[in-house]
Amino acid sequence: MENCEQLIKNSFPQINEDIYSYVESILTVSKDDFESPEEIYEALGEVLLEVADSGTTEDDVRNICNEIWELLGMHSNTVRNGIRTLSAPVQMSSFLEPAEATDVSSIWMNTRDDTLRGVDSKKLQKAEAKLQQKQEKRQNEVVKPPPTLGQECQASAAQVISKKESRLESKGQVSRNQDVRIENFDVAFGEKVLIKGATISLAYGRRYGFVGQNGLGKTTLLKMIANKQLKIPPGVTVLHVEQEVIGDETLAIESVLEADVVRCTLLAEEKRLTSLNTPEAATQLTEVYAQLSAIEADKAPAIAGVILAGLGFAPEGQKQATKTFSGGWRMRIALARALFAKPDLLLLDEPTNMLDLKAIIWLENYLQTWHSTILVVSHDRHFLDEVATDILHLHSQIIDQYKGNYENFVKTRTERMKNQQREWDSQQQFRQHTQEFIDKFRYNKKRASLVQSRIKMLERLPELQEPDKDIEVVLRFPEVISLSPPVLQLDELVFGYRPDKIVLNKVNLSAASDSRICVVGENGAGKTTLLKLVLGELSPLKGFVHTHRGIRFGYFSQHHVDQLTLDLTPVGFLQQRFPGVTVEEYRRHLGRFGVSGDLALQSIASLSGGQKSRVAFTAMCYPGPNFLVLDEPTNHLDVETIEALSVALENYNGGVILVSHDERLIRNVCKELWICGNGQVKRLDGGFEEYREAVEKELECVVYK
Structure with missing residues (x-):
């Protein structure tokens, strides 16, 4: 890798440490998966072009990828029908630890002398120590989470890399864990415990409906996740639609566009560099244009307009200042900002309360195409049936997870409750019958052994908890006398x-x-x-x-x-x-x-x-x-x-x-x-x-x- 490092840094003098670390990690992790120089170019070509001099062409970068291929020594292996053939035999025992090689009998070793392994054990230990040191160094690095709405963000090459990663991820070349798992947590409001010992798993790309009776702590849990009071994996962006946007002179559509802080920062940098009118500024301006192209900044106004239109804003309304709207409409703008920003985890608390039926129908369709994770508190059963892929049910201070929409949740939970009740009733009946036998023959010497065995049987019997019965809600309007028409x-x-x-x-x-x-x-x-x-x-x-x-x-x-x-x-x-x-x-x-x-x-x-x-x-x-x-x-x-x-x-x-x-x-x-x-x-x-x-x-x- 030392030769590769020298080649990359000589060919791309403007490369910074963040980008080089990314390139190095790709070469290190995927080295054995590359089957041609073209695959190296597919993985790294776009990133290297971003940091190349203005005179560097695509063919130049391809040639550098060919040199990397040569330096990695991958050319000595040939691939036929997806199978790599090695140019020289490899002694499989050399992959064992020295201690393992002497203690373990293996079909790879039983006719071989120890001197034929072809690997110096001291060199092997030295290489392993170096690899371990590098892994520990990476684990100790501090990973800074991406900026959220309302925070200032400096545009850098690292942000462009994140866009590249998302493209590579779609090709299966880069994996970034965006799942959220929060284990064994408690939630309390004052002295009142709302949730105890709960664990939730939110798989990336799933849409979770969060249900339960009022006052149990659903909104409180959403706020704790949004405020990072519960441990969220680093790098997962979280957005909670909770408060309406501030009413000021900002136009509604501009307020939505401002949710993309990377785009706004790049546009501000473009404006600054354009005013300088110097050769250095022109070079930097080219880089800014490349970054704007990478994030498809030119499509942003159209996307923001579609979202606002779906939420009920007429074209003329989109160009009105936010201060001219009522609180309900400013909440719609806040929802539009969240939909436009596309965080990894979107938290919604009763989003349909602020919407009319037309906007709700649009939102149902829009969220069905959502690619990241949603956790939504809603009491609209039809909305949950249309949007949710999973249900989290909060009850009795615990959270249960169910696959499917709300209708499937009701069917599954009803059947589960019936089975639990039958099991509990059966055990209670058995306990009662056994106890009656014990009480009847407790003082009978002839049956003393039977009584003792029944007592031990009861002691070993698992203690089942009686299933919680849902509190049935009943509303009754008064009986009235019908009126004769016209009414x-x-x-x-x-x-x-x-x-x-x-x-x-x-x-x-x-x-x-x-x-x-x-x-x-x-x-x-x-x-x-x-x-x-x-x-x-x-x-x-x-x-x-x-x-x-x-x-x-x-x-x-x-x-x-x-x-x-x-x-x-x-x-x-x-x-x-x-x-x-x-x-x-x-x-x-x-x-x-x-x-x-x-x-x-x-x-x-x-x-x-x-x-x-x-x-x-x-x-x-x-x-x-x-x-x-x-x-x-x-x-x-x-x-x-x-x-x-x-x-x-x-x-x-x-x-x-x-x-x-x-x-x-x-x-x-x-x-x-x-x-x-x-x-x-x-x-x-x-x-x-x-x-x-x-x-x-x-x-x-x-x-x-």
């Missing part, structure tokens, strides 16, 4: 917050006492405005809203937490809102929505998001409404509670109008869709499947890659 009718309704800015124009719709209607459309299309017009909270500029005189609306706002008094208990909150009945009556109403026991006496501030939602449901249903208007009721609810809500709405005998982005809930409950868009609200009789097909056709122009 609700909108005639030529026109509304705008200003006369010159119409939001809804000439809306003509109606609902019956048992209607199941879902209002869909992009964010900002007027869905919440339509609900408030139905409730009478807003007055139309023109037209009429006719309601049955006996109608009693129950309204669940997407900002329902703001309507709760957080320093009160659920019982105290109901006492304040609806005074005059006993505590037992309040607790009975709370129990209909799963707020029972100690939960009813805790402060609302200490409850999880899903538990607060249940308190809000209780307050909404306390007066006995016969028509429910629900605006994003699934936010903050876990999968089990959403399933319970679906069943409760199906069993409810009043009318329902809801705005939701949960596809499974819509399919299970709603039989009619009202589509908001372009100032219109149109009824769709074909159901959700027809709506999804229409959205898919609209998104066909978006490239999912």
